[in-house]
Amino acid sequence: MTAPQTPTTAEELRGAGLRVTAARVALLETVRNGDHLGVEAIASGVRERVGHISLQAVYEALHALTTAGLVRRLEPPGSPARFEGRVGDNHHHLVCRSCGALADVDCAVGHAPCLTASDDRGFSVDEAEVIYWGLCPDCSTARSS
Ligand SMILES: [Zn+2]
Numbered sequence: 001m002t003a004p005q006t007p008t009t010a011e012e013l014r015g016a017g018l019r020v021t022a023a024r025v026a027l028l029e030t031v032r033n034g035d036h037l038g039v040e041a042i043a044s045g046v047r048e049r050v051g052h053i054s055l056q057a058v059y060e061a062l063h064a065l066t067t068a069g070l071v072r073r074l075e076p077p078g079s080p081a082r083f084e085g086r087v088g089d090n091h092h093h094l095v096c097r098s099c100g101a102l103a104d105v106d107c108a109v110g111h112a113p114c115l116t117a118s119d120d121r122g123f124s125v126d127e128a129e130v131i132y133w134g135l136c137p138d139c140s141t142a143r144s145s
């Protein structure tokens with residue numbers, strides 16, 4: 001046995017059943033290094049790594065990675081979709097109503113308690129998404145001064 005190694009991005013793509021392309025590797029790395037990036041920011045990050053890629057191709061790759069569970073798509077109502085590489089931990093988000101700043105916040109009470117709905121009405125629940133809306137520190141400072 002070899003010592004356990006962190007899989008490379010390409011291996012993770014393969015492990016998720018995806019065809020490995022330079023664009024997908026670049027995209028996954030861009031999303032992971034970024035902080036809830038939007039599609040435009042992701043496209044420019046991918047272009048920095050692999051050269052020209054169409055926005056359409058970026059959308060397709062994002063869709064494939066999101067479906068495979070490697071990337072999480074966030075869609076705060078009223079703001080464009082953002083993407084992040086922190087998946088599977090049921091963390092939540094703080095969103096600023098004024099500037100759209102977005103920050104991670106761990107699940108409120110330990111391990112994914114939000115999956116236990118007070119009444120699931122027969123649904124089989126596998127994800128809970130909580131968005132805390134408010135003003136980020138910059139915006140609340142600006143407003144009170
Ligand atoms: Zn703000």
Ligand SMILES: [Zn+2]
Pocket residue numbers: 036084086091092093103104
């Ligand atoms: Zn997040």
